[in-house]
Amino acid sequence: MSNIRQFTLSISDARLQHLQDKLALATFPDELEDAGWEHGAPLADIKRLVEHWRTRYDWRRQEASINRLPNFETSIDIDGFGSIDIHFVHQISPNANAIPLLFVHGWPGHFLEVQKLLPLFEESGANGGPAFHVVAPSLPNFGFSGAVRQKGFGMKQYAETCHKLMLALGYTQYVSQGGDWGTFITRTMAMLYPQALKATHINMVACGPPLKNPLALLALGFRYLTGTFSAEEKAGFERTQWFQKHGFGYFQVQSTKPQTVGYALNDSPVALLAWIYEKLHDWTDGYPWTDDEILDWISVYWWSRAGPAASVRIYYEAGRGEYTSERTYKTWIPDVKLGLGYFPKELALLPKSWAHSLGPVTFVGEHKSGGHFAAFENPEGIVGDLKVMFGRGGGAFGVVEDKKGY
Numbered sequence: 001m002s003n004i005r006q007f008t009l010s011i012s013d014a015r016l017q018h019l020q021d022k023l024a025l026a027t028f029p030d031e032l033e034d035a036g037w038e039h040g041a042p043l044a045d046i047k048r049l050v051e052h053w054r055t056r057y058d059w060r061r062q063e064a065s066i067n068r069l070p071n072f073e074t075s076i077d078i079d080g081f082g083s084i085d086i087h088f089v090h091q092i093s094p095n096a097n098a099i100p101l102l103f104v105h106g107w108p109g110h111f112l113e114v115q116k117l118l119p120l121f122e123e124s125g126a127n128g129g130p131a132f133h134v135v136a137p138s139l140p141n142f143g144f145s146g147a148v149r150q151k152g153f154g155m156k157q158y159a160e161t162c163h164k165l166m167l168a169l170g171y172t173q174y175v176s177q178g179g180d181w182g183t184f185i186t187r188t189m190a191m192l193y194p195q196a197l198k199a200t201h202i203n204m205v206a207c208g209p210p211l212k213n214p215l216a217l218l219a220l221g222f223r224y225l226t227g228t229f230s231a232e233e234k235a236g237f238e239r240t241q242w243f244q245k246h247g248f249g250y251f252q253v254q255s256t257k258p259q260t261v262g263y264a265l266n267d268s269p270v271a272l273l274a275w276i277y278e279k280l281h282d283w284t285d286g287y288p289w290t291d292d293e294i295l296d297w298i299s300v301y302w303w304s305r306a307g308p309a310a311s312v313r314i315y316y317e318a319g320r321g322e323y324t325s326e327r328t329y330k331t332w333i334p335d336v337k338l339g340l341g342y343f344p345k346e347l348a349l350l351p352k353s354w355a356h357s358l359g360p361v362t363f364v365g366e367h368k369s370g371g372h373f374a375a376f377e378n379p380e381g382i383v384g385d386l387k388v389m390f391g392r393g394g395g396a397f398g399v400v401e402d403k404k405g406y
Contacts, residue, residue: 003168007071007087009063009144011303016059019269019302023054026270037281041274049277050270052291062296069115073144076164078157080150086165087111087144087305088137091118095131099390099400100171102162102197103136106180106204107311108276109373110300111138116379124383130390135174137165139181140306141313147306154317155325159188163196172196173402177386179203179374181314187328190336190359199396201339201363201386203374204346206329207354236349243347247282250275254315262309265301272308273298283372285345332359337396339363339389341382345371362395363388 031043073087089111092098101121103114114136125131138145140153140161148157162185166174173196176186183202190197229237253261264271276298280289301308318325338359342349344367355361365385370378389396 004072004074007073007144009066009071009303011059011063015303020054022269023050026050026268028270037278041278041281045277046270046274049273049291049294053269053273053295057292057295059299062292062299066112069118074165074168076161076168078140078153078160078164081148081153081157084140084148084161085146085305086137086140086161088135088165089114089118090136090169091121091134093122093125093131093133095125097403098125098131098133100166100169100174100403101132101134101386102166102174102176102186103134103375104162104176104178104182104185105136105139105142106178106182107142107314108279108297108301109180109376110143110297111136112297112300113373113375117375117383120379120383124387129387132386132390133171135166135169135171137162138304139185139314141310142304142306143300144305147310148313152317152321153313154321154323155184155188155328156192156321156323158185158314159192159323162186163189163193166196170404172404173198173400175390175396175400176200177202177375177382180372181318181325184318184325184328187331187333187358188323190333191323191328191331194333194335197336198399199337199339199362199389201341201382201389203341203343203382204348204372205340205342205350205352205355206325206348207350207358208330210354210357233351235344236351239345240348240350247347250279251315254312255319256316258309258312258316262312265308265312269298269302272301276301280373283345283347284377285343285369285371287371287373287377329358332357334359336360337362337399339365339385339396341365341367341374341385343367343370343372343374343378343381346374347372365389 069089070091072090073085075083076086077083105111105113121132121134139158140148175198178186183204183206186200190200277294338361340355367381370381375382388394
């Protein structure tokens with residue numbers, strides 16, 4: 001596999017100095033009294049983080065941490081788009097019967113969401129549980145993968161990228177795990193490549209109401225009118241309604257005018273920090289972020305190969321073409337086994353019965369903590385789900401028959 005190359009991250013001193021210059025010249029808006037989080041990222045938080053970024057944050061520490069991971073890159077030809085360099089982490093299990101697992105991130109996530117999972121996967125394989133070869137790519141336009149220069153790179157192309165990466169590594173059959181865009185991309189892969197993707201676990205369960213089952217809708221309406229929802233269901237509806245009313249503005253911007261917001265994200269590290277930090281705060285389950293963790297996360301976007309603006313284009317393209325993100329949650333996919341992970345601070349928490357319209361559900365995991373970035377907030381929950389789902393007696397046990405790799 002001569003096309004597979006070691007990848008080492010190295011940001012030049014000149015680029016680091018350029019960032020310092022920008023941070024030193026930052027100007028800040030004022031803020032309404034007692035605004036809190038209601039109007040967005042608080043001024044005091046952003047000022048503190050910018051000062052930390054400028055005077056104390058050590059990028060070289062984070063760069064060294066990234067380089068200790070098994071990083072690689074390869075060039076993948078995408079139909080109609082030419083060759084794109086794809087960066088990925090590839091942790092190979094010593095177990096010959098390990099299951100190839102594709103981990104797909106979303107926005108504003110990145111490949112490092114897999115970092116806390118890797119030692120847990122090693123522990124599972126060493127202790128008699130299912131073993132996994134883990135592949136975690138930076139999606140095109142994200143992290144340290146290359147940029148897409150043409151319009152029309154949507155769900156089908158992201159799915160093609162991930163599938164061809166697994167084939168390049170010698171994995172003709174594999175399973176997947178994803179949240180956020182990882183949910184929609186792996187669902188698209190299940191439609192396009194069911195002979196290869198044998199099962200998928202998702203932790204953002206996007207689904208529609210059971211339109212083919214009017215009795216289920218009537219029952220839901222009755223429970224709504226009579227107030228007989230369980231406490232868990234009520235909390236889920238409230239979380240979903242909160243997000244739709246108070247947290248969805250970014251989506252409207254990025255799915256309609258990604259270029260316009262891209263100027264701020266690309267030119268201003270402060271704008272990038274505020275734009276993403278708001279999501280890290282609002283979308284998690286009270287996760288106790290340290291300043292270094294926040295800046296580690298933001299820095300992957302700031303130093304991304306394609307630039308921070310490129311990542312938001314997925315929102316525009318995902319609603320267009322034959323394979324849209326909407327299609328993935330309105331389609332029954334019969335041939336790929338499905339696992340569902342529910343975390344209490346996910347952005348959409350819909351009735352669990354609705355998810356059975358997606359495909360053959362073989363596993364459901366319910367967790368007491370975690371939000372939208374479940375792999376980072378509750379890595380034990382994600383790995384625990386996969387250990388049960390793919391372990392002996394699990395709903396997807398033995399689903400991968402051909403475990404060859406390169």
